[in-house]
Amino acid sequence: MSRDLLRFATAGSVDDGKSTLVGRLLYDTKSVLADQIEAVERASVDRGMSAPDVSLLVDGLRAEREQGITIDVAYRYFGTPNREFVLADTPGHVQYTRNTVTGASTAELAVLLVDARNGVVAQTRRHAAVLALLRVPRLVLAINKIDLIDYDEAKIAGIVEEFTGLTRSLGFTDDAVQVIPVSALVGDNVATRSSATPWYEGPTLLEHLESVPVEGPDSGAPFRMPVQYVIRPRNGADARSATAAHGALHDYRGYAGQVASGTVRAGDEVVVLPEGHRTTVSEVRTADGPLDAAVAGLSVTVLLADDIDAPRGAMIAAAAGAPEVGTELDATLCWLAEKPLVPGARLLLKHGTRTTQVIVGGLRARLDTDTVSYTDAPEQLEINDIGRVALRTADPLPVDPYARVRTTGGFLLIDPGTGNTLAAGLVGDPLAAISAG
Incomplete structure (x- = not known):
């Protein structure tokens, strides 16, 4: 089923035309103000350009990066009649690989650019490896600047063959990868089909983004919900809300949080971790009333059949296939x-809604993203x-291998003195999971 919202990230080497592609998407979907479009068109005419230089729509951010004001992921929001989009635009420089991790960590799809003149380069392989480690479900290879190679079908076919070999080695199935030849500057195959590529029968980039059947984060994984807040409506406003919701004023305990993965329904058997108490779900509700089921990404209140202590930081999980609980973590850090x-x-260490102290033990290996293998x-x-x-x-923390559940298999390391985020962590070794499957 198509979703109303798609989160995707862009990545690519320096000068592969990422700013132009992002600008083209914003320009062609009319997702920028009319005065911005007019300013870009005037500036393009002043430069003697026959077509609008759509990269100017995002050049302000790029200038900030080059001046060292901020080096971060830029989030863009746009939409079409068919779908809304959240685009995480990541820097292309190799020294900002960490930003690719940030931008792709919540992405359901990634658009990876290459320059048609250069094909697959080291940074392409590096980004593809990072996207595979983060278990991004789908990839689009946008072969950009095809106008600069005179729309050479044979050259593009060679890039497709090389990239397909790379993605297969990283664990992506062929149906999870779409290759689209584009010219972001001219607009070929971005939002409209190009007459210069009659040999290409696939969708435009925008058509693919609008129609790709991408599920939400961990929707097919076992149920997990970190408890964010315990609701005890015994008096005051909470009691009045309880009366309206349940039809009669009574004392009850509800556990509020966002469903991190899977689906939960009344009658499901669950376990409260890390303590390990088992019970069943008696009701799932929101402020609008009870729900038949709650899926990943939805914020709900869960009522349990038994009076169990589940404070903030606890996790309510499906009893079948519950996460392991322990204090020793084998992890991968960026x-x-x-x-x-x-x-x-x-x-x-922040995991879900719980923060605890952590000691770093041995550093076991460093990943060479060029070869997708570990060094000493x-x-x-x-x-x-x-x-x-x-x-x-x-x-003790209830954790899943990241390769199994992205949400509960991820965590952050934080500086206790400043509160700054130091590392993004993945439980287990995603590279081993790639090799195994």
Whole structure:
């Protein structure tokens, strides 16, 4: 079933035309103000250009990056009659690989650009490896600047063959990868089909984004819901809300949170972790009333059949296939901070709605994203490094392997002194999962 909202990320090497592609999508979907469009058209005419330079729609952000004001993921919001989009535009420079991790961590699809003149380059392989590690479900290879190679079908076919070999080695199935030849500057196959590529029979980029059957995050995974707030409506406004919701004033305990994965219904058997108490769901509701079922991404209140203590930070999970609970984590980190990570560091770990202290054990290996293989154990992890580490937490945590459930298999490492995020973490070794499957 098509969703009303698609979250996707863009990635690509420097000068592959990512700014132009993003600008083209905004321009062709009329997702920018009329005065902005007029300003771009005037500036393009002043430069002697026959077509609007749509990259000017995002050049302000790019200038900020080049000046060092901010180096971050830029989120763009646009829509068509068929679907709304949240686009995470990530920097292309190799030294900002960490930003690709940030932008792709919640993406349901990624658009990876290559310059048709250069084909698959080292940064393409690096980005594809990161996207595979993050388990992004679908990829689009946008072969850009096809006008600069005179729409050469044979050259484009060679790029497709090389990229397909790469994605297969990273665990992507062929039906999860779409290749689209485009010219973002001219507009070929972005929002409208190009007469210059009669040999291409696939969709335009916008058609694909509008129609791709992408499910929400972890919708098919087992049910998980971190408890964010415990509702006890015994008096005051909460009691009046309870009266309206239940038809009679009574004391009850509800557990509010966002469904991280799977689906939950009344009657489902669940376990409250880390304590391990089992019970059943008696009701699932929102402020608008009871629900037959709640799916991943929906914020709800869950009522349990038994009076069980499930404070903020606890997790309510499907009893069948519940996550493991422990204090020892085998994890993969993308290190985001300027200060290197060394063994013995004492940090904070945020998982779901729980934050606990953590000690970094051994650094087991560093990932070479060019070859998608591990090197020997490093002495430290530098900024942008991805590595295998051992962690020990002060409190037991219910976690899933990231390869099984993205949401509950991910965590953050935080500086206890400043509160700054230091690393994005994945439970387990996603690379092993790729090799195995």
